Amino acid sequence: MIPELGHFALILALCLATLLTVVPMAGAVRGNTLWMQLCRPLSTGIWVFMVLSFGCLAYAFLHDDFSVTYVSRNSNTMLPVYYKFSAVWGAHEGSLLLWVLILSTWSYAVSLLSRDLPLDILARVLSVMGFVLVGFLAFMLFTSNPFDRLLLNTPTEGADLNPLLQDFGLTVHPPFLYMGYVGFSVAFAFAIAALLTGRLDAAWARWTRPWTNAAWAFLTIGIALGSWWAYYELGWGGWWFWDPVENVSFMPWLVGTALIHSLAVTEKRGVFKSWTVLLAIAAFSLSLLGAFIVRSGVITSVHAFAVDPKRGLVLLALLLVIIGGSLFLYALRAPVVKGSSNYGGYSREIFLLVNNILLVVSTATILLGTLFPLIHEAIYGEANRVSVGPPYFNTLFLPLMAILAFALGISTFSRWKRTSVAYLKEQLWKVLVASVALGILIPLAVTGRFDAGAMLAMTLALWIVFSIARDIWQKTANKPSRIAGLRSLNLSYYGMQLAHFGMAVIITGICMTSHYSIEEDHRMAPGESITIGHYEFVFQGVVERPGPNYVAQSATVEVLRDGAHYLTMHPEKRRYLARGDVQTEADIQVGFFRDLFTALGDPRGDDAWVVRIHVKPFVFWIWLGAFLMAMGGVTAILDRRYRTKRVRDNAPAASPGLQAALEH
């Protein structure tokens, strides 16, 4: 009964979404205020039904209702309760339900938080989101309904959730990632609304910015969680593999980052308008492409989820309609939108343009590397397969990011319109000297080795940090006191600097961990030990230990620091009972300056096992930096100016619908 209720709620949501697509849009075109005003209650209605539907599926999981096909495939009576709940989005159908729930949450949030938005714009924005909702709801109902039943032969026991997903990181990773992916639909809908009305002004950019920042912050956290999960759960000690599924989440992030920066120019200076619109379309299109690649299984990846060509085809059609339609509209309307100001050679506009070019080129190279195996196969046939490995991505991506980090330092001091070269030189030479000197000295002092790559990365990280520090110092110099100076800076400035500081932290983390990690894989018999730096790892053997739904081969590794007991680690190999899958469970002692990582390999006779022991300096900083970036995005949203009413600014350009809205 409950699953049918969920199914029914989905159908109702689809009906309401169809109304949302048609009625407010028609109202906006014909100037009918009543029709436009329907957009808010319709968004609310869709959200309520989606929450209901999601609740029904969760109920089916928590009550082990194996008559529902999806539940029987992804749950088990032995599964701990919290994983029963997270199993709701553990596979294709349920994660699609989560995707649509989040999409409806964003449109509900837009309808709630847009009191100062002209009604005709709001109606168009929500109609566009309604259209996307229709597409995904129809896709779910017709090809991947999570509520399908197995009433005739209901299994007594479920097949269990994939053991890799029985983990906290993967419980929270998809919701954050989807919040990010789907959040770009708001910027997309704003862009489409702007193209339809031809009104792309500073107000438009100001409305779009907080939504884009929010989506970007979620996506940042989502990607970081995924990388963190890969680090501790896959047992390899790596945190990024350039795997197609990672790449497709990274591409919308890069374009979203470019979008945040070009929105700043569009808001402050009224230029790059059509470019900004294109980026908004691209960010959401790449999110959809990500969904398509992950869900269709067209690319061989280590993450093979639902591989079903039929679903892939439907998703591809949906993708083509949304991307093709928006690009067509863009081609028709973009020439109408013109920029209207001048800027010189070293202006902030130019530096933000450099940022945009670098980010877009990085995205293009990643896209090429990710899709190349597909293109190659299409040309040369199935027998001639190729794969593109990490060296390709590193060769292209790292130099681009180095240039980006260098430009970031300079642009910190740049001004709108024009910056004098003499001023930039005066500001930067001390920063340059300090960062180069320390960037070379620190790695040399710590390791005693000369390593050009590590030194360059360290220099770039310090270059960003010193630029930020000097800029804040400069900006507070003429105030009565430093404290008063710090108070006078607004939150979007702090948000920007926090995110940039996060980038320096990530660079430091990546540089230190990839250059100075010590990785030892050894065959160890009980009593044998390995010494890495100050740490001595003593292997004390493996015992069997039962868990709630698995049996573990649990190793004991005692760690001595300078000869004294420091801690005991228990890396495990778990055998999950329901499926018989074996899963490595690494044991990691997380530290601010270094992680100790142990994982158990395979048995090698005479009680000896292969043990993987890594000491990874600064690896924690990679995720810390990502967190700081996301916090930067959130801080910028809190800036006061996004909450002040500015509707009157646009009165002269108002359309009939807007005037109608103002009269009320």
Next chain:
Amino acid sequence: MRAIRRQKLMIVLFILLGSAVAVGLVLVAFNQGLNVFFTPSEIAEGRVPAHQNIRIGGMVKDGSLMRDGLEGTRIEFVTTDFNAEIPVAYDGVLPDLFREGQGVVAEGFIDENGVFQARQILAKHDENYMSAEVKNALEAAERKQAEAAGAP
């Protein structure tokens, strides 16, 4: 107007130069990162020169995995497409889903003795899932055997 035209020319030249550098870099990067996939049969036919970076895919032959008695963390096994067999040597920790009688994809090169020296054994997350590469390799080998049987 002349100044504007010159500015435009500079922009065009800049874009051309940038694209040329980008294409060059992409080619260099592809040279380093591109791995062509081969089946055990193709390697047995001698189509792959020694020391070229490739990927190989097939099934792990039952009973072929050797780890006891080898030095340190070394292992050896045989990969097969049921038409040809290629010995594989690897030094390191095997992924969780590596098993005899299951599909495997490895990255590395063929040494002078015809042994595939694997740098990396790829993990597949889902046990029910056989990589499309391995599946194709097996199908190709099957076709070849059928042809051989059909020919007198």
